[in-house]
Amino acid sequence: MDHIYKNIHGYSDNLIAAYENFIKNNNKSHLKIVEVGVYLGRSASYLAVELYNKNISFDLHLVDNNWDKIGRKEFYSSQHQSRFEKIMWLYDRVVNVDEEGRLMVAVSRKLMYFDKKEDFANVRKENFKFIDEVTQNFKYFSDKVIFHQMDSKETSEKFDDNSVDLICLDANHEYESISADIKYWYPKLKYGGWIIGDDYCDQRGNGVKKAVIENFKDFWLIDNNGTIQKGDEKLSNGAWFLQKN
Numbered sequence: 001m002d003h004i005y006k007n008i009h010g011y012s013d014n015l016i017a018a019y020e021n022f023i024k025n026n027n028k029s030h031l032k033i034v035e036v037g038v039y040l041g042r043s044a045s046y047l048a049v050e051l052y053n054k055n056i057s058f059d060l061h062l063v064d065n066n067w068d069k070i071g072r073k074e075f076y077s078s079q080h081q082s083r084f085e086k087i088m089w090l091y092d093r094v095v096n097v098d099e100e101g102r103l104m105v106a107v108s109r110k111l112m113y114f115d116k117k118e119d120f121a122n123v124r125k126e127n128f129k130f131i132d133e134v135t136q137n138f139k140y141f142s143d144k145v146i147f148h149q150m151d152s153k154e155t156s157e158k159f160d161d162n163s164v165d166l167i168c169l170d171a172n173h174e175y176e177s178i179s180a181d182i183k184y185w186y187p188k189l190k191y192g193g194w195i196i197g198d199d200y201c202d203q204r205g206n207g208v209k210k211a212v213i214e215n216f217k218d219f220w221l222i223d224n225n226g227t228i229q230k231g232d233e234k235l236s237n238g239a240w241f242l243q244k245n
């Protein structure tokens with residue numbers, strides 16, 4: 001099966017390298033996998049197709065609490081990307097819509113009316129729900145993929161301890177959030193299982209790095225070229241990963 005992940009808008013090239021590395025080292029014929037922070041499923045789609053092509057059976061649990069959001073396909077080009085991001089950023093902060101379609105948006109704890117009616121009118125008119133898009137992106141795997149449109153912590157409570165072969169954490173990268181995700185999800189990992197997380201240190205800050213260093217003594221970093229190095233306070237990019245032992 002051909003990969004489709006390059007056609008799915010997303011943020012996960014380091015993760016894709018981390019998944020590739022995981023599969024290279026895997027010797028199991030069936031895997032139970034959780035990805036927390038899925039968005040439209042770019043990284044998870046890479047994983048699903050690659051496992052399918054390698055004849056490895058799997059249950060892939062996809063967790064995201066934000067699939068009610070709406071998007072618009074024609075913004076998925078690099079040319080329009082930043083405009084799309086801006087619109088979606090504002091859209092996420094809408095607290096009210098008046099009769100003329102003007103949006104009241106909460107920005108930096110202030111309420112602003114946003115005047116660009118046209119952009120927003122179109123976003124509303126030609127929208128699609130993320131959940132529909134993500135479902136479509138996994139249509140060939142409907143018997144293997146389980147969607148959890150829920151918060152990370154709430155979903156983790158549905159899993160037994162020591163029951164998952166691979167957990168990927170790519171949700172909110174703020175220190176408190178990623179620390180909580182590690183706390184809730186790491187016990188769910190089997191001994192010998194792998195945990196992977198994106199953006200060890202990104203332009204938004206060091207939250208992930210701090211949480212990973214606090215929770216794990218030994219871990220690795222992998223960048224989008226597949227280069228692996230031992231995790232370290234001084235390093236600053238890539239996805240982080242380790243095997244539970």
Ligand SMILES: C[S@@+](CC[C@H](N)C(=O)[O-])C[C@H]1O[C@@H](n2cnc3c(N)ncnc32)[C@H](O)[C@@H]1O
Pocket residue numbers: 009010011012036037038039040041042043044063064065066067150151152153170171172
């Ligand atoms: C960086 S994106 C994920 C990128 C994705 N892995 C890809 O391949 O493009 C982060 C996602 O995490 C989700 N998220 C953030 N906080 C969450 C939480 N507490 N529970 C579940 N999902 C969360 C967001 O809705 C968003 O879709």
